Each structure stands twice: as structure tokens, then as C-alpha cells.
Amino acid sequence: MIVVGVDPGLTRCGVGVISLEENTTPSRAPKFVRAQVLTTSPRFTHEDRLMQLDDKLCALFGAFRSHEQVVVAIERPFFTKHNPNTAMGTAQVMGLVMVQSRRKSYRVEHFTPSQVKTSVTGNGRAHKQQVVNAVSILLGLNSGILAPPDAFDALAVALTCTNRGVGVVSATSINKLENAETRAQRMWKDAVRGVSNKPVRM
Template sequence: MRVLGVDPGLTRCGVGLIEGQLGTPLRLIAAGVIKTPADAEHSKRLLSIDEGLAEWIDTHRPDVIAVERVFADQNVLSVVGTAQAAGLAMVNAARRGIPVHTHTPTEVKAAITGSGRADKAQVSHMVVRILKLATAPKPADAADAVALAICHLWRGGANDRIAEALAKQQARRTP
């Protein structure tokens, strides 16, 4: 399964693609950022992000897209741009029939490090270990996107297993 993680942002939108299954080693395919200049016109910045995301999706064809969940009360100054970038990731997924899921920063930290209050360095350290990398993906937004993809694969995989097991159980009970 290929998961594209998207850490939405107007100035730097992190993207990270991993491949693997639950219970087997995960592999980093690619990570990077889509940057837009702060002095460009707002609609043109959004278009750059839209086009950048489309290119990542069409090049790497992920099976699922995981986007960091944006809260209205988080970092009030940038929430509009962040929400818009997240929205573009969702629309690009929906347009191609690719399922899209959101995870909160706390969920990502907890899934990767075991603690919802881990700092960026701890998350980055674990991303390196999990993917057996020489160094963490740079910049930080790319590493965050990769962490999000790992979180989704693990959570999604576990949820799918649980759903599957429950469905089987249900099937046995109702012959």
C-alpha cells in the first residue's frame, strides 16, 4: 500500500510517500515540500499548491492520502491558508477517487513515538528508525508529512484489521 502524507501549509506544504504493509518494514519512496513565495498573490499560491499536489499524486499514484487535520483554534494567523492547502489535497484526492483521511498532530506523534506530546526531534528520530534512513527527510515539513503517512498506514491498517476481524466474527455468529 502506498500512502501519501500531506502536511498542509501555504508557504511550505510537506509531502511524503511511503510504501508497505502493517507488520512489514515500511519504505520511504519520496519526500519534499511544495513551496510558494510569500509575496505572490494568494490565488496564485493556492494554484501552485494545487498543481504541485496533482503532480505528486499523478507521479506516485498513492492508494490513500493522509492529511493533517486543521483546527480552527490552532495558530490563528495561518489557519486560513493551512485549511485551504488541506482542502486542495482533499479535492485532488476526491477528484481521482482516492480515499483521504485526516489525523491530528497528537495522533501522529502518539502513533510514531508512543507519546502524544513528543517534540519534533523525537518524531524525526523515530521516522529515521522506522524507515531505516541515514538522516531525517528535510525540511521539517517533509518529515512531518512522512510521519503522517506512517501514522495513517499503521492506524488505517490496524483499523482495517479490526473491521475485518469484526466482520468475520459477525459472519460466524449469523450463519
């Protein structure tokens, strides 16, 4: 199974690909496949840049074998009134990724930056360097290999998807994972259970 993490952006769109062997235990380690940054130049019009990125996404997804189970995990940034143009471009790139994914019948997952940071570092407000270090450790990478920070972000998104259990179940039971928890969330719940051991009426 392949998990494609995407850190969307019009100028720089990070893509991180990891693989998980199917039918194994949840404790297996995800393997690094590749990471890259799809770029477009501001020399072109906004619409032409979107088309160029759409072509690059098409080529990216076209490289996977047709029988491969692929999940696409997209980081959903927070949009504020202070970054309307960047937000619009990012949202449009997300839209293109979603449409291309569904055209190939790939499952699509969304994660917030905070969910991604919590999942890989245990801290929802982790700095970029902490994310780079965590991704490097989790994937057994030398942190000097992959320079573009966007690629590390994208790998972190893919790892978040596997941490939340999407890779460890069959396609038929995948819907049950809508409310899957991150490791940090489970730790919080366990901690709360330790404090209060009274039986709870459901």
C-alpha cells in the same frame, strides 16, 4: 499500496510518500519512497499561491500509476483565534488536497498532530526532534538525509495511517477501520484489561 502523508501549509506543504506491499502481514515494514516540501512564495497573491500549490499537487498525484491503490493521510492542525490567517491558508490547502485526492478516487484520512505524535513516538506531546528520530528509525533512514522538518512531519502522518491499519486490509473491508486504534491506544486498553479481568456485559 502507496500512502501519501501531507502536512498542509500555504508557504510550506510537506509531503511524505511511503509504500506497503499488498497481501502481506501487518508486521511488514513500510518503505520510504520520497519526501518533499511544496513551497509557494509570499511575492504572489494568496489566490495565485493556492493555484500554484494545486498545480504541484496535481503533478504529485499524476506521478502515481493508475492501477496503484493510494491513500492520502492529512494532518489536521488545531485552529485557534490567534492564528486566523495561517489557519485559513492551511485549511484551504487541506481542501485542495482533499479535492485532488477524490478526483483520483484516493481514500482520504485525517489525523490530529497528537495522534501522529502518539503513533510514531508513543507520546502525544513529543518534540519535533523525537518525531524526526522515530521516523528515521521506522523507515530506516539516516536522519541527515532529509533536511526539511515538514517532510518528516508528513512521513510521520503517512506512518500513522499505516499504524492504524489502513494498509493491511482490502479495499472492501476498509470501512471497518474508521475506529482503528494506534499502537499506544491498544497498549492502554491492554493495560486496563490487565487491571480488570471481570467479564463485561455488553
